[in-house]
Amino acid sequence: MKTVACSVVAVAIALTAALAGQTPAKQAKAYAVPRTPWGDPDLQGVWNDATSTPLQRPNGTKDVLTDEEAADFQASLAHELTRDRRDGGPEVDVNRAYNDHWMDARRLKITADHRTSLIVEPRDGRIPPLVPLSPERQAARAARAAANARFNQGLPDDYTDMSLPVRCIIRTDSPPYLPTIYNNDFQIFQSPGIVAISPEMIHSARMVYTDGRPHLNGSLHQWLGDSRGRWDGTTLVVETTNFRSDDGVIFQGASPESFRITERFTRVDPTSINYEFTVEDPTTWTKPWTAIIPWTKIDPAEQMYEYGCHEDNFDIVHFLKGARNRQKNAR
Amino acid sequence: MRPRRQLVVFSLGAAATLSVSLALAQAPTYRAPHRADGHPDLSGVWQAFVTANWDLQDHEAQPGLHPELEGAYDAEPGGQGIVEGGVIPYQPWALAKKKENFEKRAKGEVSDDKKWHAVGDPELKCYMPGVPRATYMPHPFQIVQGSNNTILMAYEFTSATRIVRMNWTQESPADSWMGWSRGRWEGDTLVVDVTGQREETWLDRAGDFHSDKLHVVERYTPTSPYHMLYEATLEDPKVYTRPWKISFPLYRRMEKNLQLIEFKCVPFTEELLYGRFRKPGATR
Numbered sequence A: 001m002k003t004v005a006c007s008v009v010a011v012a013i014a015l016t017a018a019l020a021g022q023t024p025a026k027q028a029k030a031y032a033v034p035r036t037p038w039g040d041p042d043l044q045g046v047w048n049d050a051t052s053t054p055l056q057r058p059n060g061t062k063d064v065l066t067d068e069e070a071a072d073f074q075a076s077l078a079h080e081l082t083r084d085r086r087d088g089g090p091e092v093d094v095n096r097a098y099n100d101h102w103m104d105a106r107r108l109k110i111t112a113d114h115r116t117s118l119i120v121e122p123r124d125g126r127i128p129p130l131v132p133l134s135p136e137r138q139a140a141r142a143a144r145a146a147a148n149a150r151f152n153q154g155l156p157d158d159y160t161d162m163s164l165p166v167r168c169i170i171r172t173d174s175p176p177y178l179p180t181i182y183n184n185d186f187q188i189f190q191s192p193g194i195v196a197i198s199p200e201m202i203h204s205a206r207m208v209y210t211d212g213r214p215h216l217n218g219s220l221h222q223w224l225g226d227s228r229g230r231w232d233g234t235t236l237v238v239e240t241t242n243f244r245s246d247d248g249v250i251f252q253g254a255s256p257e258s259f260r261i262t263e264r265f266t267r268v269d270p271t272s273i274n275y276e277f278t279v280e281d282p283t284t285w286t287k288p289w290t291a292i293i294p295w296t297k298i299d300p301a302e303q304m305y306e307y308g309c310h311e312d313n314f315d316i317v318h319f320l321k322g323a324r325n326r327q328k329n330a331r
Numbered sequence B: 001m002r003p004r005r006q007l008v009v010f011s012l013g014a015a016a017t018l019s020v021s022l023a024l025a026q027a028p029t030y031r032a033p034h035r036a037d038g039h040p041d042l043s044g045v046w047q048a049f050v051t052a053n054w055d056l057q058d059h060e061a062q063p064g065l066h067p068e069l070e071g072a073y074d075a076e077p078g079g080q081g082i083v084e085g086g087v088i089p090y091q092p093w094a095l096a097k098k099k100e101n102f103e104k105r106a107k108g109e110v111s112d113d114k115k116w117h118a119v120g121d122p123e124l125k126c127y128m129p130g131v132p133r134a135t136y137m138p139h140p141f142q143i144v145q146g147s148n149n150t151i152l153m154a155y156e157f158t159s160a161t162r163i164v165r166m167n168w169t170q171e172s173p174a175d176s177w178m179g180w181s182r183g184r185w186e187g188d189t190l191v192v193d194v195t196g197q198r199e200e201t202w203l204d205r206a207g208d209f210h211s212d213k214l215h216v217v218e219r220y221t222p223t224s225p226y227h228m229l230y231e232a233t234l235e236d237p238k239v240y241t242r243p244w245k246i247s248f249p250l251y252r253r254m255e256k257n258l259q260l261i262e263f264k265c266v267p268f269t270e271e272l273l274y275g276r277f278r279k280p281g282a283t284r
Helices: A002-021 A024-030 A068-081 A090-103 A135-152 A314-330 B001-026 B090-101 B268-275
Strands: A047-048 A117-119 A185-191 A194-197 A206-209 A225-233 A235-241 A260-267 A272-280 A289-297 B046-049 B141-145 B148-157 B162-165 B179-187 B191-193 B217-225 B228-237 B242-252
Touching: A024 B141, A185 B148, A194 B148, A314 B268
Parallel strands: A206 A225, B162 B179
Antiparallel strands: A047 A185, A047 A289, A117 A289, A185 A194, A194 A206, A225 A235, A235 A260, A260 A272, A272 A289, B046 B141, B046 B242, B141 B148, B148 B162, B179 B191, B191 B217, B217 B228, B228 B242
C-alpha cells in the first residue's frame, strides 16, 4: 500500500512539474513561501477554486491543450454550462438563465496550465473503475437512486428524498473541495498549532490541528470528519477520518470503513495555492486517484460573505408542497 | 474606651471591605502576554457558564415545554441575570412583542414564505444565533487569531462562524445572521463593532429581541491566562429606550486535546419544520 501511495505522489509531482510550464525548476527557486511570525508556511487569505476544467477528462480529449485548443475547449464547456443557449423553448431557457445568474464568472475558464481534467492520476484523467460492490451497498445505492428519481420528477416523498446539500446539512464544506457553480471561496486562518479552513458554502470552519494531537476516538463521527495536519516542507498535508456513515457523507459513496483522503495545500506563487487530493478505497475503486485544483488569491476588497442556507431554505418546502399538490391533482 | 475602640475596629473592617469591592470592580490588573504584533493572543476554545440563553434577566428554574414526555430533561435552569441594572429597557410595544415571542417560542411554521420567520425561537429551528447570543449559548466557541487582519470566531452551535475584520472601514454589504464584525484593539481589549444583523435573531429563549437597527459593541478583555471578561452594549432605537449592557466571564476550556464537536442541528429540526409535508402513508 505504501509503495502504491508513494508512486502516486511521485507521478503526480512529475506531472505537476510537466504541466506547470516551461521552466518549473526556475519558478520553484524564485518563489520563497512566506512564513507566519511563528514560522509556519503562511496560507492565510481568501482563495477561490473556480474553474471549468472538469473533474474527469472528456473522452477523446488530449491531456494538455495548446492556447488555441484551450480557447475552443472553453467555448464548448461554456456551451455545456448553458451560457448563451436559446434551444429547448422558453421554459427551459428561463431555467438555464436562473442558474446562469448565480454562476461564478471565473467558472468560464479552464486551469491556466490548460489541463482537460482535474484528475492527474490515473493518467487518463478518469475516476478508476469501480470494484464489485457488496449487496448491501448496491441496495443502498439503488435506494438513493430511487429517491433522486422521485426528487427529479418533482415528487419527493419526504425531506429525506433530498440530498444533503439541498437540506443544507453539508455542501461544499466537506472534503475534498471541488469547484461548483457558485461561492467557490475559502478563507484560511492560522494561529500556532492550527489551520482553520472556512468555505463560503456552508459557513463551517474545518479545524485542522497541526499540534501533533491524535485523531478523535473511533467512536466519534462528524459530518465533516476529523482533520489533522502536518507540514511537509512548505506543504500542509491533511488527513481526515471519523466521517459519519450517513448516505451522501462520504465522497462519491465510498465506504466509511475503508475510505482514505489526503489533501495537500502548497503555495506555488504569491497568488496561488496548489490544492491536491488523493482518495482511496479498495472496496470502491480499483486504485487510488488524485486531482489537482489551483486556488487563486482573490482581491481583498472582494470578501467572503455569509451563506445562510438552512435559515431561508424555502426551496425544501416548495419542493414538498409542489409534490403534494401534483399528487392531489393527479387523482 | 471600650465602646469607642469597638467602633474603630468596625469602621476599619468596613474600609477593608470597601477596598476589596473596589479592587474587584476596577479594571483587571492582569497583563496578558503579547504576541510579536503587540497584542494578546485570544486563540483557543472558550465558553460562557451563564444561563442567559434561557433568559438574559433573572429567572427561576422552569419545567420544559413537555414535562409529560421529558420530565426533568427538558427543564430550564434558573439563574441570575447578566443585564446591567437588571431589566432590558424596552419600548412599551416591544415589551408586548417580547411576551408574544415567548408564548409562540416553540412554533416552527414555515408553510408560507412571507411568514417564514414570524414565530418561533430561531434556536428552535437551528438558525445561526447572531451576536451576542452566540457567545452565551451552552456550547463552546473557538477563536483563531491569525497574523493578518482577520480573526475567525467559530461556534459549535450549527457550525456558525463569523469573521472579525480588523480596522476595517467598509460597511456591511447586506444583513446576515451573524452580522458584520469589525474589530480594533484598545490596549489589551479586543473591541468588536457588530452591525448588519438580520432582524430575525433573538437574544434568548425568553423572547428577547431586536430590530435590523441593532448595533452591538463587544469587548473581550483577558483577565487571566484562563479567563476573559466579555461585555456587550446593545443599542437599537427602534426597540429599546436607551443602550444597555451585559457582561460575564468567558472560561478557557482546559481539557487535554479538547476540540469543538459538531452540533449540526439542521437534521434535528427537519421533522418539526417539514414533517407535515410528507406524502401521506410514506414511512420516515
